[in-house]
Amino acid sequence: MSLFKSNKKIVSNTKNNLITYAILLGFFAFAFIWAQTGEMPRKIQNLLIPLCVYSILAVSLNLVVGVLGDLSLGHAGFMCIGAYTGAVFTNIFETVIPNDFIRFGLALIIGGLFAAIFGFIICIPVLRLKGDYLAIVTLAFGEIIKNILNIVYLGVDSEGLKASIDGTSYNAMLLEDGKTIIKGAMGITGTSRDANFIIAFVLLFVTVMASLNLINSRTGRAVMAIRDNSIAAQTIGINISKYKLIVFTIASFFAGIAGVLFSHNMNSFSASGFDYNTSILILVYVVLGGIGSIRGSVIAAILLYALPELLREVGEYRMLFYAILLIVMMIVNNNEKINDMKKSFMMKFKKNKTVSEGGKN
Amino acid sequence: MEFLSTIISGISLGSIYALIALGYTMVYGIAKMLNFAHGDVIMVGAFMMFTALTKTSLPPIACIIVGTIICTVLGMLIEKIAYKPLRSATSLSVLITAIGVSYFLQNSAQLIFGAGTKQFTPLFGNGSVSLFDGQVVISHNTIVTIIISVVLMIVLTLFINKTKTGRAMLAVSEDKGAAQLMGINVNKTISITFAIGSALAAIAGALLCSSYPILSPTTGAMPGIKAFTAAVFGGIGSIPGAMIGGILLGVIENLSKVYISTQLSDAIVFGILIIILLVKPTGILGKKISEKV
């Protein structure tokens, strides 16, 4: 009996994953073909890469919030680290590695690794904390990163790298032939725009695949056991610290990758853009997409990032509409009557098929 | 002398954080939700007082009362419309709704009052007290802020511990189900909590804008997040914790600005916060939650 059940679960997982991949590929094919026809409005073309960026962010945050069950309000901080390290790398090696593709690939890896290292470091204090205390520590880390990067000056000249946290002494240090990379509050301007939709989509696909594999692996089951009941998990010998570190590091790695992608799609960006509001925005995608649902995160990120852009039509009422829609969506989502109605509708739809309870992927 | 004036202005800023943090912590204690729209209620309160002050000839105290009443009603309305339908939902869903409410309030304020920064007329005059031959200057606003904050905190503590409604709030925060079984009207209690929290926010708005006299639709956002930090710092859900957290946050912020670096003050404040939470993982006065399987 139990064997049968677990088999069924594996089958349903695989099926679920396949649906996720199919949705992703469908999204890609749709966007790609539309773009090829030349009929796609510039507004939408321009959104393609950001949509992938925010989807990656939502999926990776979902690993922390949904799978591990810890509330993080500092995800934008990891994105920020990825964006900065990636862009700095590209700017330094712009002439050394002329091949855009290789250079961008290296930038992605470096940005991701740096973010992962920070994720690992930040996770150490987090291990001791729970719930909102953890949330505030992640928020604090995000703000610290932002505050420091906002005053950093970094440039390269014939003597090598020059850095300072004071604009005036930095300007005095940099030689005539120097090139400024990070300019304090102005951030980084003029990074080679190496990102394109295909790379962005491949990265999103890899992120989703890695996340699904993680969830369905032994590690993933251990992590979810911690989420559902940490004491019980501990008693059966699951090393909580180890698994928390794994999830945090992986999530930060992908956030870093998203950051690199972001920074190579923009002529200018600065640390002020990665504040807690951005972290909360990503959290909104995760919650609306469904806690723990990778597919949901992608769909919610795409719809909700595009929403304010589509709302440009209503002009000054744009953000007001967005706010109202956010509230309405949350209320509709959690309304028992509507949910019951939908359930009975789905039951009819599925007829003889039993409704699986664990369809969370 | 520099130290003394730094501490005093720190306490003044901190007591405003504390008043806002009280609202956060009370709502959290009872509804188990982070009300991210709380900071924007401050802004609404300040705008109401500003309008009353500039458009009518009401005395300042009447303006404060008008603003407070409007905010109290607003707080209850927000609870009824946006949060009550989510009573059975996860706390994260409510958090997102609160963010929606926050955007809503900010953008409505911009559409109604315009985006331009307004100068708020300090409600308690522009005067100041000079000590030690002018080496330490304390404005009347600072003094009033500290006094009002302390009085409100004492009244609130008494209210919660001594009155029936206050004890009902405690009961609901301990165990909603059990409280209901004991005949406490949980919905009403939650509504009252929001009313009190919003009233405190309105008063905090009056004090904030009197001490730092500018007003714009985003005025409440930053103090709101600082107060949230303060509430967690002190131990979220704990009322004395919110007070201590708020005041400490204000003082640390000012000390780091004076003695370390103004550029890095954010990083320092948040760094200290992390260190304190490492030593005391549930905040300064937070309860240790024992987990059961």
Place this chain on the structure above:
Amino acid sequence: MKNLKKVLAVVMAVALIVTCFAACGGNEKPNTDEAVLKIGVTGPLTGDYAQYGLAVKYGAELAAAEINAAGGINGMKIEILAEDDVAAPEGAQNGYNALIDDGMKLSLGSVTSGACAAFLGEAKKDNMFMLTASATAVEAIDGDNAFRVCFSDPAQGTVSADYIADNKLASKVAVIYDSSDAYSTGIYEKFDAQAKAKGLNVVATESFTKNTKTDFSAQIQAVKTSGAELLFLPIYYSEASLILSQAKTAGLDVIFFGCDGLDGILGMDNFDKSLAEGVMLLTPFTPTAKDERTQNFVKSFTAKYDKAYLNQFGADAYDAIYIIKAAIEKANVTADMDASAICDALKVAMTQITFTGVTGTDITWGADGEPVKKPIAVKIVNGEYVVM
């Protein structure tokens, strides 16, 4: 199941918006036969910096309405398209592409520096002409298609230091700037270098960030103890008004000196003008100037919009439209030209025109896009600007 529910909800919400668009679409103005030249601009129309973005939008719209009433440019009517960018690079990039879809032929760039640099990144690809009204950073017009109306950050920093030193306003100066803002740090850096070169003694340098712009007592105290005679404030007026009121309480008695960001302080709703008494600032625009142009601008602007938006942002944008008009007439741009051709024509014409408007007289442009004009220093006396 749970996911499907949520997806359904989101889909429903989107359906709602689409219906709303459909409704909006029906109200669109019918196309007239007249040629319309669409000028795009992005700026913060909501959020923290909305007051500056709206000022630019209003200034540009006012000029466009005046030009259209007088028959347009070369027979073309002009239309201002403004998109919200919340002062973020990302927003400017998205806004730019939305503007392209709406038929933008030339642009006023973006309002704030960081956003404008991102706007420029896109504009360069399309060879889109850009004349920003108020983005001051060097990077914001780093391209041959880009020009600006206002002074650059380094120019303001240098000019301020020169002005203070040459007029012997003070020998010991202090600075309070916003280290989280590109505009503020940009001016500060050059000011500091130039002040030292001119033999001024910079005795205190204090800063604040977006998160700590409420309580300035620590910074003011430091300025007070440093014994500075002059406090340089390369910041926006909202924060400056807070510093002024807190400085008054603390009994800080120095000369306050600011840049164009300070302009607009007198227009703040309910502002206690006595606070700003004696404040000096370098500004391209003085609403009290007696010349006819300024008088007309102030009159028609305040008749149409809230006076809170009457500041150099609006004036720069107002001039920007007239500058574009002058350049278009010079280059003989016609309605059938595409954006790239217009840009090629205008970037030559821009270096040939001499323009007089509300933000300066006889302004000329170099190929680098920087305006050549004389800064005006004003002092606030009895609640009004007095040119010095």
